[in-house]
Amino acid sequence: MFTPLELIYPVVSRRAGGLSLGVDLFPDRKTCNFDCPYCEIFPFPGEPPFRPEDLDRELAEFFEVDYPSFPPDLPLRDLTLSGSGEPTLSPHLGSALASIRTARDRWAPGADLVLITNSTTLGHPETAALLGRCVDEAGLRIWAKLDGGNEEWYGRMSRSRVPFRDVVEGILSFSSAHAVIVQTMLCTLDGRGPSDADLADYAGLVEDVLGRGARFLEIHLYTQARPSPEGRTSPLPEADLSAAADLVSRRAPGVPVRVFGRTGELSR
Template identity: 30%
Template sequence: MAPRTLDFRDHRRELDDNRYVYAVVSRRSRGLSIGINLNPDKVCNFACPYCQVDRRTPGDGRAVDPARLEAELDHLLGLVASGRLWTVAPFSTAAPALRRVNDIAWAGDGEPTTSAAFADSIGIVDRLRRRHGLSSVSLHLLTNATLLHRPTVAAALDRFTEAGGVIWGKLDAGTQACFERVDGTTLPLSRVVSNLALAARRWRLVLQCMFVRWEGVDPTDDEVSAWADRIAEILDAGGRIEQVQVYSVARRPADPRVAPVPASRLEEIAAAARALGVDAVVYPGVA
């Protein structure tokens, strides 16, 4: 029997008590992704109907403790660097090709840049990465881009970029109406687009773009065209986009209005980005 592919958060006892650091084998990274969750309070300024965070149970409202974050990450990176991680379940069941650390990603139960500990966390991660001989492990920030214009966040991102980090900024829509529906917010889409343009000029940027079948209807040609127009806006502002990732829901979300978009439609959407000269990849969802 082929080894099982891990696609869940590690619940092995050693990491069970962790508040901020977790480990997953993700379909996109084809290996281990170490996650930094700066939002155990589950607070987010979006309310995406496709969100996989379970908000039926309350979050942990305590302020992030940088010392605890450092201790948790130090422990996990120690397991990784020594290879011991792959000797215990469930990691011991991972296919050999997946036994590699792909990245350390700020991706938790909310928007990482809203956390007061965001700037501190960058220094902690970079320091520990080097201490454990894992300097080549990539750093990714998954963000909805709403706060990138704030001076404190921008300064932290300068530091993040010096450490080799890449911003994975969310762009799920091309019109305000679609944005409000897909991301569950009344914040202006224009702010997100101008912040992504800022990121594309000043830092390294990948766009992560979620498309969903909404009440049985896939994204229309008009919606896709408007989304491509927003990408063109970022490019026209002098920005450089390293890649556009087009994907759909991997698991059926709690919201019954949301379902995966077929891979063939996702390919058509990616083609609209490629027509602008940008590399685009598709990660189909599974029903």
């Protein structure tokens, strides 16, 4: 019998290639400065707010009680800050990073530490300094969202007041010092996917920021794999994803471009 956990959740991740242990910094309510139409967070009743001591307790329970019963062919690939919102907006970001680092070092030394972010705070000096230290000292991997190559596409996908320019410049400034993995959702909205011009803008933007000093470990183009509450988005066909990846690869020589369809990574 597994212990009920509120803040952490093991998932089989197509992009991590195994088990990923998610950490939710917002168990009480969704907290995000984006409103992506494909967001998979359904309304939920809400638990008590995040407390750092609860995370430490749950991590110990998971690793000492639950994890030994998991199938050995399902390795733990990473501990990931993600969950019901944008993790960098949490006042507990620093303590949560410290907690997953301690847990990783003690119970899962081969696992990565990952932060999935919508990139809106990568240009904020305090957040960038905290994340940069964690990259340098603990090998944190930053998965930075870049949904769109122009203002209009970005606006459609994020419905955010954060200007597109701030997101792009944040990714550029942060990644110039600490390389990131860029992740981009490609899906249809109300039956319409990104146009050829949208994709050309995206590839051009990637080329531009790389030319200005951005460093990308990988670019992940992925499509919707699970339903969203709004129900207005759908996955892109695999052929369209592969064509987009070919286009981006040509403009980002030396950066691996990986493509994830509904059920897993596509071979290219």
